[in-house]
Amino acid sequence: MRQSKLFSRTLKEAPKDEVSVNAQLLARGGFISKLMAGVHTFLPLGFRVREKVIGIIREEMNALGASELLMPALHPRAAWDATGRWESMKSVMYQFRDLQGKEYGLGPTHEEIVAAIGTHIIFSYADLPISTYQIQTKFRSEARAKSGLMRGREFSMKDLYSFHADEQSLAEFYEVVKHAYLKVFKRMELTAFVTEASGGDFSKEHSHEFMVETSAGEDETVLCRLCGYAENKEISKLKSGATCPKCPGGVVEHVATSEVGNIFKLGTRFSEPLNLRYRDAAGALHPVIMASYGIGVDRLVGTIVEVHHDDRGIVWPRSVAPAAAHLVVLGEDEKVRAYAEKVYEALTKKGMEVLFDDRHEMSAGEKFTDADLIGIPARLVVSEKTLAHNKVEVKERKNGKPELVALKDLPALLGSNRE
């Protein structure tokens, strides 16, 4: 990945209207470009981060035994009339007619669609439990899109759906997913706490939200830092300073958080109207019991930036960084340039992801400033100085001191820094 050929550019100053940290840094670093409020392009660097985030989610979903599919974003009205949600979700769903007058909606979520597909797949208790997920673009007519990637109108989401014969099976899987979610966030170096929240349109029972503390967050969570107990402010009766209901000595406080995941026990809310049923061992018909589990992919990218940055720019966790190393060549000297090319080729051949700042006619300061802004974990410098020692300078983005390393030792060094 040569920086001279990247379809993006860093900005010296943040766009004047952006206030949130993630919007400013992602725009300045050339990760995203805003088309309109709540709708963004992922430029090459941002796209790579998003792919890393998706990769982690995918691994953990596959580990649950869930299989991946891809459902459409364009839905006919009839699919939503079956559950009454064409009407009840009018305020958040993009709905429109085509030239023939047929009505369509852009999917804000996929319970109706997946349950309808399930009727062709699930017939017997022997088919259960089963689960499937997708990573797909959702559309929500947000009255107020805001804060960069934190609240969009078009955004990618991972949605997992599970199908069960009984409550017991659902409860077990629900707990397993809860732990998988925490693992997903932990791998991205995010500390998420699970809060009890309202079931919304889905369920009278409480749902669970996964919250990460960020100043750009639009949710408020009542949190006990001592034991980690958390409630969504919507349902909490606890004021800041109240004693924690779950642990002795704990005191709760209200903190700004960003919701990165939400899981719901759906029961038969969708299976009944859509006739998703199975036969038990005695041949009797029962509605399938369902649950759905969401992770906001784009919001995660924004949240990671909110949590992992300093005054010079983004500090990407290794697991989601757009590259493992940022190779910077200084000066125009041919020998230096040739050596940098050699380093780039060697590392790339080893399978390492390297962003190579091969741009010409730029001062060292400019390149370093860009590198800090972009926030790739390791910065490699090749210059006349380093070439004199036949070595490459390595510096960690996070609190790193520069040190000279021989090319042959680089892969091991950078590799060993991986998780």
Added chain:
RNA sequence: CGGGCUAUAGUGUAAUGGUAGCACGAGUCCUUUGGGAGGAUUUAGUCUGGGUUCGAAUCCCAGUAGCCCGACCA
């Protein structure tokens, strides 16, 4: 959807009713090369539509867009 603020060049800004200027970027040339270098030269802008006025970036009205607060949020 209510309230507030804002809209000038690719980006950031100045011009308070009287010649649209500056910096960065981009182009050409020279110099420079380890933390956003210097010089010369070129390039490019008042969101849209009305109105007031001799004259509008500036004042008024409407629209559109963005941001913030609130409501909403599968």
